Amino acid sequence: MNKIRFATVGLGRMGRGHVNEILGADPSRFELVAVCDNTPERLENLPANWGTQYTKYASLDEVLKDDRIDLVTLAVRHLDHVPLAKRVLEAGKYCMTEKPIATSVAEMKDLIACAEKHPGKLFLRHNRRFEPEFTKAKELMDSGLIGEVQYITINRSVGYCRRNDWMTMTEFYGGLLTNWGPHMLDHALQFLESPVVDIWADVRHSISIGDGDDLYKILLKAANGRLAEVQVTGANTLPGRELEIIGTRGTIAMEHGAKRLHVRMVDPSIPFKPLKPHPENPPLQYGNFDETLTFVDADYDPAPCQMTDVWKHCADTILNGVPYPIKYEEALEVVRITEEVFRKSGFQPMQKFLK
Ligand SMILES: NC(=O)c1ccc[n+]([C@@H]2O[C@H](COP(=O)([O-])OP(=O)(O)OC[C@H]3O[C@@H](n4cnc5c(N)ncnc54)[C@H](O)[C@@H]3O)[C@@H](O)[C@H]2O)c1
Numbered sequence: 001m002n003k004i005r006f007a008t009v010g011l012g013r014m015g016r017g018h019v020n021e022i023l024g025a026d027p028s029r030f031e032l033v034a035v036c037d038n039t040p041e042r043l044e045n046l047p048a049n050w051g052t053q054y055t056k057y058a059s060l061d062e063v064l065k066d067d068r069i070d071l072v073t074l075a076v077r078h079l080d081h082v083p084l085a086k087r088v089l090e091a092g093k094y095c096m097t098e099k100p101i102a103t104s105v106a107e108m109k110d111l112i113a114c115a116e117k118h119p120g121k122l123f124l125r126h127n128r129r130f131e132p133e134f135t136k137a138k139e140l141m142d143s144g145l146i147g148e149v150q151y152i153t154i155n156r157s158v159g160y161c162r163r164n165d166w167m168t169m170t171e172f173y174g175g176l177l178t179n180w181g182p183h184m185l186d187h188a189l190q191f192l193e194s195p196v197v198d199i200w201a202d203v204r205h206s207i208s209i210g211d212g213d214d215l216y217k218i219l220l221k222a223a224n225g226r227l228a229e230v231q232v233t234g235a236n237t238l239p240g241r242e243l244e245i246i247g248t249r250g251t252i253a254m255e256h257g258a259k260r261l262h263v264r265m266v267d268p269s270i271p272f273k274p275l276k277p278h279p280e281n282p283p284l285q286y287g288n289f290d291e292t293l294t295f296v297d298a299d300y301d302p303a304p305c306q307m308t309d310v311w312k313h314c315a316d317t318i319l320n321g322v323p324y325p326i327k328y329e330e331a332l333e334v335v336r337i338t339e340e341v342f343r344k345s346g347f348q349p350m351q352k353f354l355k
Contacts, residue, residue, distance in 0.1 A: 004094070004318055006071040007034035007054075007063050009084065011042045014098065015075035019050055022073070025308040029315040030071075036063050060084060064091040071318070074098055077166065078173040082111045089118040094318060096123040096310075099182035100338070101331045103173050103353055108335040112328045120317070124326045126334075127310040128183035129190070132302030136261055137243055137252055138190060139303060146247030146265055152191045152228040154184050157239030157256060161208070168210025170349040175212025177203055177338060177350075180232045185218075185334045191245065194224035196337060203345035206235045211349045218341055250295075261300040266293050 008018045015037070022030045032050055036057040037043055043056045057063050063072060064087065071094040074084050082102050088095035101124050102108035115122035128134065141149055158180060167174045189196070198221035208214040214234040221227050233239075239256040249272075250265025266272075275290050283289050316322040342350040 001070065001319060002029075003031050004029060004071050004315060005031045005033040005068050006073060007036060007057070007066070007069045008032075008073045008075060009036040009060055009063060010075035010077075011035055011037040011046070012075065015073075016047070018073045018075050018096075020047070021308045022311050023050065025306070025311045026315050029319060030311070033068050034063060034066060036060060060087060064088065064093065070094055071096065071314075078178060079103060082107050085111060085122065086114045089114050089121050092118070092121075094121050094123065094314075096125055096314060098125050100173070100178045100335070101126075101182065102335050103178075104355065105332070105336050105339055106355060108332050112332065115328065122328070123314050123317070123324055124328070124331045125310055126182060126186045126326045126331065127307045129186060129326055130305050130307050130309040130313075131187075132305050133243070133254055133259060133261065134187050134190075135303035135305050136300055137245065137254065140252050140261065140263060140300060141191065141245055141247070145250060145263060145268070146245065146252055147249030149191070149226050149245060149247045151244075151246045152188065152226065153231075153241070153244040154187055154191075154228065155231045155240060155242055155244075156180060156184055156233075157236040157242075158232065158234050160237045161234055163214070163234060164209035166210075168208040168212045168214070170210070170212050170352070173353060174210055175203075175205075175350065176208075176214045176232055176234050177216055177341065178212075181216075181338050181341075182331075182334050184230050184232055185337050186330065188218075188220055188228040188230050189330065189333060189337075192220060192222040192224070192226050192228050194222040194226070196220045196333070197223050199337060199340050199344055201341040201345040203341060203347035203350075205347075205349070208234060213347055213350070216341070216345070218337075220337070259302060261302070263298050263300065264295050265298075267296050270294065 008015050032054045034055040072088045073096040081097050085095050085097040166172045200219040203213045203216040205213050206215045218230040242256045243254040245252040252263050254261050317324040
């Protein structure tokens with residue numbers, strides 16, 4: 001195979017994005033063969049740049065019967081992700097499924113079990129793994145520039161909006177935690193770099209029209225001692241610093257909307273001398289009277305990647321056998337933490353999803 005013939009199922013806001021992203025990101029390795037939506041008008045007035053060569057289907061059944069199709073991308077409602085992804089895999093096709101990947105640990109394990117029967121066919125769309133600013137922050141953190149990492153603060157504001165679609169209704173597993181949580185928890189786990197051993201959470205509904213949450217704060221303590229705070233809000237009119245990573249020799253920070261990372265670190269040429277604290281009366285000053293540190297400031301552009309790289313990785317895996325970077329166990333951990341957060345916070349409308 002040198003070209004992936006794909007179909008997108010669900011032509012709402014994101015499904016149209018799938019087709020546009022794929023055709024924009026990697027046109028030489030993908031070919032649009034079909035689109036599908038079970039709402040008839042969603043199959044009308046489709047973008048002209050998609051061409052006219054593709055077939056329109058009203059059901060997934062028809063897509064699965066079409067032997068031309070290699071890959072099915074799913075952009076349907078949350079509760080349909082696992083049931084539909086399993087049907088795609090069982091039909092022997094590749095499947096890219098959206099976040100939230102699953103609505104419970106049990107469901108995620110069921111999906112993984114199905115994927116294991118169809119090796120290499122399932123792709124998870126945690127596309128914000130390829131956010132340029134996140135990627136650069138991780139690269140800076142891993143370089144050791146700020147010393148040993150202590151606290152990671154992810155403070156994502158998605159605008160102030162009394163949002164009113166199905167994605168705010170818990171009947172459909174809606175809310176901001178199931179919407180943005182998969183992305184931000186995935187970032188947190190990548191920064192923590194070791195298993196989560198303790199979770200604290202507050203989840204609440206503040207202004208959205210549905211009964212789902214639109215404001216939450218989560219603390220994740222990892223086995224290596226790092227602590228990540230994840231706050232996501234759809235109700236903040238004055239968003240602050242979006243990212244802060246405090247290490248023993250400096251801090252990486254990004255202000256809301258800055259799209260540029262700032263680091264202030266102890267001059268890398270200054271080693272920390274082994275010093276002892278003084279029990280006697282200090283001189284009439286606070287701080288450290290045995291050393292004077294100087295600091296270096298630096299700004300960094302985001303990494304040269306795009307969230308749409310998720311499709312390039314998918315193509316690299318299908319066509320060239322390169323391992324896909326988003327692992328099933330990583331998504332399982334995101335689902336586990338989401339479930340645990342709903343449990344620990346006691347956020348009432350979502351308790352119905354907890355077994
Ligand atoms: N990864 C991301 O960054 C990202 C961003 C936005 C949305 N999403 C995800 O994409 C999914 C869809 O979100 P959306 O905003 O596009 O929803 P939407 O309501 O705008 O669109 C869903 C579409 O799917 C169709 N549909 C539903 N069930 C179907 C079925 N069984 N067969 C065929 N068509 C069906 C509906 O008619 C509708 O057109 C959500 O789960 C959401 O979490 C992901």
